[in-house]
Amino acid sequence: MLVRRARTWLPGLLLVTPSIVLIGVFVYGMLGWNFRLAMTDKHDEVSEGKFVGLRNFIDIWDQPRWHLSVNHAIVFTVAFVVGALLLGWLLAFLMEKGIRGEGTFRAIYLFPMAISFVATGIVWRWLMNSGTGERAVGLNRLFDWIGLPQWQWFRDPDWGMAAMAIPAIWQMSGYVMALFLAGFRGVPEELREAARVDGCTEWGVYRHVVLPLLRPVTLSALIILGHISLKVFDLIVAVSGKQIITDVPAVFMWVAVFDSHDPAKGATIASYIVLSVAIFVIPYLIWSVRKERRS
Amino acid sequence: MTAVATRRTAFPWLRFGLLILFVVVFLIPIYVLLVTSFKPLTEADPGQAWNLPRTWTTEAWQVAWEKLAPGLWNSVLLAVPGSLLSCALGSMNGYVLSKWRFPGADVLFTLFLFGMFIPYQGVMIPLVQLLVGLNELTGLQGVFYGGIPGLVLAHVVYGIPICTLIFRNYYVTIPDELIEASRVDGAGMLRAYWSVVLPVSGPAIAVVVIWQFTSLWNDFLFAVFLTGPTSWPTTVMLNNIAGAQATPYSQQMAAAILSSIPTMLIYVVLGRFFMRGLMAGALKG
Numbered sequence: 001m002l003v004r005r006a007r008t009w010l011p012g013l014l015l016v017t018p019s020i021v022l023i024g025v026f027v028y029g030m031l032g033w034n035f036r037l038a039m040t041d042k043h044d045e046v047s048e049g050k051f052v053g054l055r056n057f058i059d060i061w062d063q064p065r066w067h068l069s070v071n072h073a074i075v076f077t078v079a080f081v082v083g084a085l086l087l088g089w090l091l092a093f094l095m096e097k098g099i100r101g102e103g104t105f106r107a108i109y110l111f112p113m114a115i116s117f118v119a120t121g122i123v124w125r126w127l128m129n130s131g132t133g134e135r136a137v138g139l140n141r142l143f144d145w146i147g148l149p150q151w152q153w154f155r156d157p158d159w160g161m162a163a164m165a166i167p168a169i170w171q172m173s174g175y176v177m178a179l180f181l182a183g184f185r186g187v188p189e190e191l192r193e194a195a196r197v198d199g200c201t202e203w204g205v206y207r208h209v210v211l212p213l214l215r216p217v218t219l220s221a222l223i224i225l226g227h228i229s230l231k232v233f234d235l236i237v238a239v240s241g242k243q244i245i246t247d248v249p250a251v252f253m254w255v256a257v258f259d260s261h262d263p264a265k266g267a268t269i270a271s272y273i274v275l276s277v278a279i280f281v282i283p284y285l286i287w288s289v290r291k292e293r294r295s
Numbered sequence: 296m297t298a299v300a301t302r303r304t305a306f307p308w309l310r311f312g313l314l315i316l317f318v319v320v321f322l323i324p325i326y327v328l329l330v331t332s333f334k335p336l337t338e339a340d341p342g343q344a345w346n347l348p349r350t351w352t353t354e355a356w357q358v359a360w361e362k363l364a365p366g367l368w369n370s371v372l373l374a375v376p377g378s379l380l381s382c383a384l385g386s387m388n389g390y391v392l393s394k395w396r397f398p399g400a401d402v403l404f405t406l407f408l409f410g411m412f413i414p415y416q417g418v419m420i421p422l423v424q425l426l427v428g429l430n431e432l433t434g435l436q437g438v439f440y441g442g443i444p445g446l447v448l449a450h451v452v453y454g455i456p457i458c459t460l461i462f463r464n465y466y467v468t469i470p471d472e473l474i475e476a477s478r479v480d481g482a483g484m485l486r487a488y489w490s491v492v493l494p495v496s497g498p499a500i501a502v503v504v505i506w507q508f509t510s511l512w513n514d515f516l517f518a519v520f521l522t523g524p525t526s527w528p529t530t531v532m533l534n535n536i537a538g539a540q541a542t543p544y545s546q547q548m549a550a551a552i553l554s555s556i557p558t559m560l561i562y563v564v565l566g567r568f569f570m571r572g573l574m575a576g577a578l579k580g
Contacts, residue, residue: 011484012395016388019455020403026452027410030418030425037420091317094310107566108318114562114569116513118530119551122537123324126331126544137344138327145345170321175573182574223412231414234515238534253416254519267420274417281412289405 031274038267045261056268066269069247072161076248077229079165080172084225085218087169088176095177096184106181109174117171121238124167128153128239154240164246168235172228176221183217184210223284227277249273332356332549339544355545356553359536363550366532369443370512370557373528377447378507381454385503386496388455389462390488394474404463411456415516422449423520441523449521450511458503461572465499466492498568505565506572509558529554 038056042049060066091109095102112120127138132150140150153163187210195205233250240246242255249269257266331339332355334348391397392404426440426448439445469492477487515530522531533554537547562569 009395009397012391013397015395015484016391016403019384019388019407019459022452023407023410023455026418026422026449027413028406030421031413033421034417034419091314094314099307099310099314105314105318108321110566110570110573111559111562112321112324113573114509114558115555116515116530116533116558118513118515118534118537119555120324122533122547122551123328125537126548127324127327131341135341137341141341141344170324174321178570178573227412227414231416233416234530237515238537241538250414250416250516253419257420263420270414270416270419273414277412277414278409282409285405285408285412289401289408293401 034267034274035271037263038271040264042264043262045263049264056264057271060265060268060272065244065247065252066249068244069249069252072246073230073232073248075159075161076165076168076232077226079162080168080229080232081222081225083165083169084173084176085221087173088221089180091173091177092180092184095181106174106178109177111174112171113175115171117167117234118238120167120171121235124170125239128163128166130155154246157245160245161248164236164239167239168229168232171235172225176225179217179221180214183214187213219284223281227281230276231273328548328552331544332359332552334545336543336545355543355549359546359550359553362536362546363529363532363553366527366529367554369522369526370528370530372443373446373450374508374511374557377450377454377511378504380447380451381458381507382500382503384451384455385458385462386493386500387488388459389464389466389499390492392459392463393466394469394471394487394492395484404459407456407459409456410453411460413453415453418453419516419520426521437523437525440521441526443522443526446517446521446526446528449517450507450514454507454510457506461503461506462496462499465496465502469495498571501565501568502572505561505569508561509569512558 037049039051039053040049041047041052041055091105095105099105129136129138129140130152131137132140133144136144136150139153143150151163152160154160156163191209191213192205195209196202200208231250232248233254236246236248236251237254242251249272253266253269253273256262256269327345330345330347333351333353335350335352335354338346338348338350388407392400423440426445429439429445430436430441433439439448473491474487477491482490512528513530514528515534518528518531519534522528527535533550536542536550
């Protein structure tokens with residue numbers, strides 16, 4: 001019986017076997033390999049590397065630079081995720097009932113996504129130049145003209161990483177808009193009408209009908225923005241180079257591997273980045289696959 | 296997404312005005328890129344930062360083109376074969392996972408999907424070691440590690456999850472009866488794929504090609520870890536050009552625009568499919 005059934009699915013399994021092997025080796029094998037490396041004392045290119053358990057994971061917290069980069073990542077993530085969600089939601093909200101020229105608006109809000117972080121980093125580095133007064137370029141010069149205060153932007157020790165999130169918001173909020181727009185449009189008109197008949201104000205319709213139905217979209221957007229944020233690398237390098245003032249774990253890892261030639265340390269930082277993403281992505285994936293199977 | 300008939304809205308002009316305001320904000324960086332790229336060196340002083348050029352010149356564009364051309368070519372060699380290979384793998388996987396399911400297919404699919412979210416930092420060091428090993432094993436110096444083939448390999452492998460997802464979600468919409476009918480006619484799995492599924496795959500292929508082309512073209516992390524100077528793609532070269540203190544703003548910005556032209560063209564010409572790819576990335580079928 002099993003053998004006869006197998007004849008129907010075995011060819012399929014064979015066809016995906018190359019991908020299973022590749023994903024097994026390159027995703028799971030290498031994550032394991034990296035984690036294993038993080039648990040050794042291979043702190044230079046030549047040594048063998050003895051197993052030291054979780055020592056590297058603990059020791060790294062003794063380094064001020066690690067604390068700095070973790071703090072930066074948190075500030076950046078909060079500013080970026082909240083900023084992109086709010087702006088994306090607002091844009092979708094303004095358009096959701098249909099507006100003249102909607103296609104053009106959508107195209108303009110979305111186009112930054114097609115451009116690389118490296119290319120946008122070049123213009124944003126100029127826009128967020130910290131020069132003031134006579135030497136002001138970019139936004140500071142513009143702000144000077146219209147009477148707004150001039151800023152240190154990403155050079156600010158406290159709020160620099162929040163400023164660094166501005167280009168990322170610029171790049172990704174159009175995407176969030178697209179997700180929310182699809183979400184808004186997925187709400188059946190009958191539901192809204194029913195709520196109006198029941199005496200809901202237009203605001204009440206949003207509050208009690210539309211917003212609850214947008215929760216799954218919000219969650220998707222949150223997951224996507226969050227995982228982009230925690231591994232952010234090219235934007236930082238393109239805007240500020242590898243300056244300590246904008247250090248994040250991904251940049252610190254680059255420095256550990258290429259400048260300090262310390263594979264175990266690089267692997268430790270990489271493991272922390274993977275863990276921080278896995279903590280919320282794995283439950284989300286299990287939840288969404290289960291949900292799909294139910295429907 | 297289909298156009299929706301304009302319904303009764305509160306404050307239509309306020310909405311319109313706000314949307315226009317955001318358009319201006321969104322286009323500011325583009326204004327800066329364009330205007331600065333056409334300025335001669337003499338006008339690159341802070342006082343005129345926002346002005347239009349008094350004399351328009353393509354000087355900066357010429358220099359940027361000369362500096363960037365090898366990188367642009369490398370990016371073509373990377374992104375074209377890379378996106379086609381991704382398509383082939385994704386299509387086969389998507390077909391099997393939607394129409395020839397085997398026990399455990401759901402678990403496997405979830406395991407694949409996690410690959411879509413892994414931070415590349417987590418596989419970076421082993422990947423370098425593996426590619427260095429492949430160089431030594433094959434005796435081909437600078438091919439796997441330090442060359443474009445290695446970079447293509449990395450992108451194709453880590454693109455499997457998203458490409459599989461897009462094709463699977465698309466193939467789910469093909470009626471099972473079509474496959475059944477071809478099976479009754481005696482077609483095997485590959486035959487049904489070739490004569491029934493592949494001919495209607497156009498839209499999914501477009502989405503995957505756009506998605507992969509864009510991510511391969513725009514990638515920086517893999518490129519900076521895995522390639523050497525002769526195989527640097529556009530992003531790495533661009534970052535080096537801009538990182539050099541001596542490079543005038545006008546040249547940096549011209550180079551930034553040049554590097555973005557291919558993906559912008561795709562976005563403008565095939566925007567509809569680009570959009571669908573984005574939605575697929577959000578796990579929405």
